[in-house]
Amino acid sequence: MSKENNHISSYKDHLLVLALLITLTVITVAITSIELNAFNTAAAMLIASCKAAIVLLYFMHLRFDQKIFLIMAFLVIALLVVVIGITFIDYLYR
Amino acid sequence: MNSNNQNMETAIHTHSDMHRDDTASKLGMWLFIFTEILLFGGLFIVYSVYRYMNPVAFHLAHEELSITMGLINTIILLISSATVAMSITAIQKGDKRLSLYMVGATILLALVFLINKYFEWGSKFEHGMYPGSDLMDMLSNGDMLFFSLYFFMTGLHGVHIIVGMVLLAVSWFKIKKDAVRSDKYALLENSGLYWHLVDLIWIFLFPLFYLIH
Amino acid sequence: MENNHLPNYLEYRGKRTGLLGWLTTTDHKRIGLLYFYSMMTFFLTGAVLGILMRLELIAPGRQLVDAQTYNAFFTLHGLAMIFLFVIPGVGAVFGNFMLPIMLGAKDVAFPKVNLLSWYLYVLGAIIVLTSQFMGDGPPDTGWTFYAPYSLKTQTNVVAAVFGAFVLGFSSILTGLNFITTMHRMRAPGMGWKRMPMFAWTLYATGWIQLLATPIVGITLLMLAAERLLGIGFFDPAIGGDPILFQHLFWTYSHPAVYIMILPAMGVISEIIPTFSRKPLFGYTALIVSSMAIAFVGYFVWGHHMFTSGMSEGARWVFSFLSFIVAIPSAIKVFNWTATLYKGAINLQTPFWWAMAFIFVFMIGGFSGLVVGSLATDIHVHDTYFVVAHFHYIVFGGTGFAFFAAMHYWWPKIYGRMYNTKIANIGLLIFFTGFNMLYFPMFILGLMGMPRRYYDYLPQFQDGNVISTIGSWIMISGLIIIITNLIRAKKQTGKIVDNPWNGPTLEWSIQSPPTLENFEELPVVTHGPYEFK
Amino acid sequence: MYSGASNLVTTTDNAFFLIIGISVIFFVGILATIIWFIIRYNKSKHPVAEQIHGSNTLEIAWTIIPLILVLVMFFYGWSGYSPVRNAPKDAMRIEATARMWSWSFEYPNGIKTDTLYIPVDKPVVLDLISVDVIHSLYIPAFRIKEDMVPGRTNRMWFIGQKPGNYELFCAEYCGLSHSYMFTEVKVLEQDKYDAWLAQRSDTAATAAATADPAVAGRRLIESNGCLACHSSDGTKLVGPSFKGIYDHKQAVVTNGQTREITVNDEYIIRSIYEPDADVVEGFRKGQMVTYKNQLSEDDIKLIIEYLKTIK
Numbered sequence A: 001m002s003k004e005n006n007h008i009s010s011y012k013d014h015l016l017v018l019a020l021l022i023t024l025t026v027i028t029v030a031i032t033s034i035e036l037n038a039f040n041t042a043a044a045m046l047i048a049s050c051k052a053a054i055v056l057l058y059f060m061h062l063r064f065d066q067k068i069f070l071i072m073a074f075l076v077i078a079l080l081v082v083v084i085g086i087t088f089i090d091y092l093y094r
Numbered sequence B: 001m002n003s004n005n006q007n008m009e010t011a012i013h014t015h016s017d018m019h020r021d022d023t024a025s026k027l028g029m030w031l032f033i034f035t036e037i038l039l040f041g042g043l044f045i046v047y048s049v050y051r052y053m054n055p056v057a058f059h060l061a062h063e064e065l066s067i068t069m070g071l072i073n074t075i076i077l078l079i080s081s082a083t084v085a086m087s088i089t090a091i092q093k094g095d096k097r098l099s100l101y102m103v104g105a106t107i108l109l110a111l112v113f114l115i116n117k118y119f120e121w122g123s124k125f126e127h128g129m130y131p132g133s134d135l136m137d138m139l140s141n142g143d144m145l146f147f148s149l150y151f152f153m154t155g156l157h158g159v160h161i162i163v164g165m166v167l168l169a170v171s172w173f174k175i176k177k178d179a180v181r182s183d184k185y186a187l188l189e190n191s192g193l194y195w196h197l198v199d200l201i202w203i204f205l206f207p208l209f210y211l212i213h
Numbered sequence C: 001m002e003n004n005h006l007p008n009y010l011e012y013r014g015k016r017t018g019l020l021g022w023l024t025t026t027d028h029k030r031i032g033l034l035y036f037y038s039m040m041t042f043f044l045t046g047a048v049l050g051i052l053m054r055l056e057l058i059a060p061g062r063q064l065v066d067a068q069t070y071n072a073f074f075t076l077h078g079l080a081m082i083f084l085f086v087i088p089g090v091g092a093v094f095g096n097f098m099l100p101i102m103l104g105a106k107d108v109a110f111p112k113v114n115l116l117s118w119y120l121y122v123l124g125a126i127i128v129l130t131s132q133f134m135g136d137g138p139p140d141t142g143w144t145f146y147a148p149y150s151l152k153t154q155t156n157v158v159a160a161v162f163g164a165f166v167l168g169f170s171s172i173l174t175g176l177n178f179i180t181t182m183h184r185m186r187a188p189g190m191g192w193k194r195m196p197m198f199a200w201t202l203y204a205t206g207w208i209q210l211l212a213t214p215i216v217g218i219t220l221l222m223l224a225a226e227r228l229l230g231i232g233f234f235d236p237a238i239g240g241d242p243i244l245f246q247h248l249f250w251t252y253s254h255p256a257v258y259i260m261i262l263p264a265m266g267v268i269s270e271i272i273p274t275f276s277r278k279p280l281f282g283y284t285a286l287i288v289s290s291m292a293i294a295f296v297g298y299f300v301w302g303h304h305m306f307t308s309g310m311s312e313g314a315r316w317v318f319s320f321l322s323f324i325v326a327i328p329s330a331i332k333v334f335n336w337t338a339t340l341y342k343g344a345i346n347l348q349t350p351f352w353w354a355m356a357f358i359f360v361f362m363i364g365g366f367s368g369l370v371v372g373s374l375a376t377d378i379h380v381h382d383t384y385f386v387v388a389h390f391h392y393i394v395f396g397g398t399g400f401a402f403f404a405a406m407h408y409w410w411p412k413i414y415g416r417m418y419n420t421k422i423a424n425i426g427l428l429i430f431f432t433g434f435n436m437l438y439f440p441m442f443i444l445g446l447m448g449m450p451r452r453y454y455d456y457l458p459q460f461q462d463g464n465v466i467s468t469i470g471s472w473i474m475i476s477g478l479i480i481i482i483t484n485l486i487r488a489k490k491q492t493g494k495i496v497d498n499p500w501n502g503p504t505l506e507w508s509i510q511s512p513p514t515l516e517n518f519e520e521l522p523v524v525t526h527g528p529y530e531f532k
Numbered sequence D: 001m002y003s004g005a006s007n008l009v010t011t012t013d014n015a016f017f018l019i020i021g022i023s024v025i026f027f028v029g030i031l032a033t034i035i036w037f038i039i040r041y042n043k044s045k046h047p048v049a050e051q052i053h054g055s056n057t058l059e060i061a062w063t064i065i066p067l068i069l070v071l072v073m074f075f076y077g078w079s080g081y082s083p084v085r086n087a088p089k090d091a092m093r094i095e096a097t098a099r100m101w102s103w104s105f106e107y108p109n110g111i112k113t114d115t116l117y118i119p120v121d122k123p124v125v126l127d128l129i130s131v132d133v134i135h136s137l138y139i140p141a142f143r144i145k146e147d148m149v150p151g152r153t154n155r156m157w158f159i160g161q162k163p164g165n166y167e168l169f170c171a172e173y174c175g176l177s178h179s180y181m182f183t184e185v186k187v188l189e190q191d192k193y194d195a196w197l198a199q200r201s202d203t204a205a206t207a208a209a210t211a212d213p214a215v216a217g218r219r220l221i222e223s224n225g226c227l228a229c230h231s232s233d234g235t236k237l238v239g240p241s242f243k244g245i246y247d248h249k250q251a252v253v254t255n256g257q258t259r260e261i262t263v264n265d266e267y268i269i270r271s272i273y274e275p276d277a278d279v280v281e282g283f284r285k286g287q288m289v290t291y292k293n294q295l296s297e298d299d300i301k302l303i304i305e306y307l308k309t310i311k
């Protein structure tokens, strides 16, 4: 803001992003309604992650803001993923 | 001594105004969002572990939820995310009226989301499915875990919706009173960030509870 | 006023005065003191419980209280010491007071949020303490709240859990505040590589507070929901997994031990250069090691669960990582030692405290290696060996650093000097008592005495008697130390701005500081530990 | 140390000595250095400090050396622990059940005891079962411990290598009488063990068939750990005393309502199968867990016969 962040996204961009998100949502519903077994979960989570990334980058402005926010957000999410992974070292190999 | 102190008082006030640091408050909000991500992260761990341990029960239980309801709510939240983002663009461009409309629309959409949720939960309650009910006690282990998580996670998400609405409502009044304006909109921006977080969490809750099997 | 001092923050009168002035203050220094006074109250509560437990354990069989009361004692003792004393501990008291000054700032980034944290702290504490008197009696789960016992017991667990949840909130807000302060409020010229070590350790701590606390928050919330609403998460009777509770609990509570120790290490890193008149040896290495402790410390939680029936692979990974996390601590100890080399060592009370810290911290840390190793932990897990480990490192580490910080910054905070001779004697007695109290516990643990035991077999008595006597010696030391400090606070006399010739910014201003800390914004031109 | 009581003692104690040994060397070394510096570079002797900022060589050295040492420690800990996991196939199986606050051990031939009897030099696998909360079976002399988690079965195994009696503790906090949840392991020579087993199966069988049902009932009460909570002499423990209980009029709380009942067969069966259905006034719900899977109705009949005898 003020000096540090003067990028203003246009209304059109917001609407485009929204359209993209809704499309992705419809796609997940479609994909998961057909039987794909394990792939099902993977596809749903992959699309959810894409949607989350879009929200973070555009709606939450990470793409245009100072890089530090992007780095922090990335590290935090990576941390969560590693924690889930380590927890599963227990559950997968019991 | 007394007058000395008086001077100090005023000195602080002018000072703190001069040193308004919007980036600091944005950083603060981001840090808070990280905390929230980990808060739900804990629940995601629980969810994934129990899903792993009870795949069949989770599959069957999820069919009790209505995909249509979930889909509608997802789209509502996505739109509300866009409206709040546009309200920020509007305030940045100095368009107070549009900004007010957009924040208003966001709050309204949030309300619709909650009403939707109310009916969704309500229909479960009608069938005797609510925390602590006899029906719930009779469920098989996996079903019990699924619905416990369902109520807990969507419930906690609902609480976040309400907090977000309060923040947005405050922003609305501040915009109205010109306390939030084109050169000073940190409050709106931060409320917007918080609102996007609420959306972000739902983006994961939706497939986890309604879709995957 | 003496010495032409400007009115300091203690004398300053704003809109509200007296008690109300304190309770509505947003001044980081006053908030630091609010934390200090409330924390000492809780510490003494926990400490008295510790003494009572030691009395009970002086001989097998019933001495003072019955088993239920004893179980409630160690639960409250653990809760008070961990959640009310060492977790906020050094950070909330000395971090609040010193961090902005060390950075050359007027206050923290969000002074009102800072006050809110304190209120949440007190609220959480009150909830935890009232849980003792409400409902069906004091909780008796141990501070770890392991399910399913915590789901089954009839005692008032929900309130205690909820109190811990509120305390977590307070801790998160403090971390958030400090991190933002360090990112945004450093004085001109104070680059990241010019921040004092204490600030750096608070930075690392802040991240743990932010990213680990919510996990225990949500876990405790689930536990409360399970007890109140009967929805199932952890009860095996409905398919829940009690081990998952342990995973989530320790995902926070292991990082939490680094919340406790990192600021303490920061204090030691301030004291040693000041009294050796030398820059901190390996400043960069110390920064890296702080961040490494915070980071790796996040992934070792499973070492509390080696006997729980975790998978083999998980035991392997957690043991391995536990050893890795010892390395950054080792680096710190080596650098502190090296800082003394070719210094001009000034043997003052804070320095002695720092040395006592290193002594007990090493013992605590080395015993951490024993419990981090698989074969040996199978034997000593949940025995007095672990009790000895964590008292050495929590009390000996964080507690000693807390006292070291008190002795180091007392003149800065109150502008009064204590009697150093009495302080040294107090320390000596305290140190002797401390080792006598906790060292026998190592032996008891190796002999196989389990912890949380109200009663024990006769062969364990010798160790317990020595330990109990040690606790009395330690009380005597502590009473000397505390009265000495309180007397200093009251006594009038010359105010010393910089009694130790400290190099960092807090020593460049008057003691006690003025409300705004600096009359004019300092401009920093060199690293934190430059002498002459 | 190195008592050789079980097959795990040597490896575990080796790990102890290695870790403690390295630690003591470092501890003494660092302490000596500090003391030396304090004396040598005291302000009075060395008034002007040299402004040294650090040394990369040293930093690397004291990262790498401890790293290697901890890896060695890790390795010893790991290798000392590995045998704990791999039980031999031919090991003897015993089912160990923990409940608040007693132990029960069931042998392959169906005998139950509250003390663990094992033959010397024979691998023994314990299936660890808990019926209520987490307990932990700990035999200090054997250097072994594993939690007993309700809802799942953990395992441990060991070889008792020296005949004798060893303590067995509950190491995981499990409520009021956690510290009294204590029993013994008796390691017997093979022939003595066989004799014990024969005698036990004998008495168990005869007791069930011929002897006084009250004696059999008493044995059941002992082996199922009822006495952890119920005394037979009128003392109030966690649960009401068994003394004079039969035919006694009792106030109980059922679904929140207090009512008066007479203790009879039906009520006792209910108390044992659904302890929370009627809660005796002045006692706490949720302490006693159902014995549905442990005691048959016939068993309870015997217990009742015994209860009738203590007036």
Ligand code: HEA
Pocket (backbone or CB within 6 Å): C144, C257, C258, C260, C261, C303, C304, C322, C323, C325, C326, C327, C329, C330, C331, C333, C361, C362, C364, C365, C366, C368, C369, C371, C372, C373, C377, C380, C381, C382, C386, C389, C390, C393, C394, C397, C398, D022, D026, D030, D066, D069, D070
């Ligand atoms: C301030 C808090 C604190 C700190 C800093 C630590 C530090 C460490 N802790 Fe500790 N721990 C606790 C607080 C803390 N702990 C508490 C409260 C519990 C009990 C909880 C409960 O159950 O109630 C516990 C329990 C605990 C356990 C579980 C024991 C059990 O229940 O069975 C383990 C197991 O691995 C462990 C390991 C370690 C290790 C490896 C370190 C390491 O970080 C230590 C590193 C330090 C050193 C190694 C010493 C300095 C180094 C040198 C002088 C150089 C030479 C070094 C080498 C050659 C390596 N701790």
Ligand code: HEA
Pocket (backbone or CB within 6 Å): C044, C046, C047, C048, C050, C051, C053, C054, C057, C074, C075, C077, C078, C079, C081, C082, C085, C086, C141, C142, C143, C144, C387, C391, C394, C395, C399, C437, C451, C452, C453, C454, C471, C474, C475, C476, C478, C479, C482
């Ligand atoms: C910072 C943390 C901290 C501190 C400082 C202490 C301090 C003490 N602890 Fe601590 N302890 C824990 C953290 C801590 N403890 C934790 C986390 C547990 C685990 C709980 C659990 O199992 O859940 C535990 C468990 C624990 C046990 C094991 C209980 C069991 O497993 O059965 C014991 C037993 O001796 C004990 C003793 C003591 C004693 C005697 C002190 C003393 O050193 C206290 C020092 C204080 C004084 C010496 C008194 C000072 C008083 C004055 C100056 C005022 C004078 C007033 C009077 C004399 C009335 N503690």
Ligand code: CUA
Pocket (backbone or CB within 6 Å): D098, D099, D100, D101, D134, D135, D136, D170, D171, D172, D173, D174, D175, D178, D179, D181
């Ligand atoms: Cu069973 Cu402790």
Ligand SMILES: [Cu+2]
Pocket (backbone or CB within 6 Å): C253, C254, C257, C300, C301, C303, C304
């Ligand atoms: Cu730990």
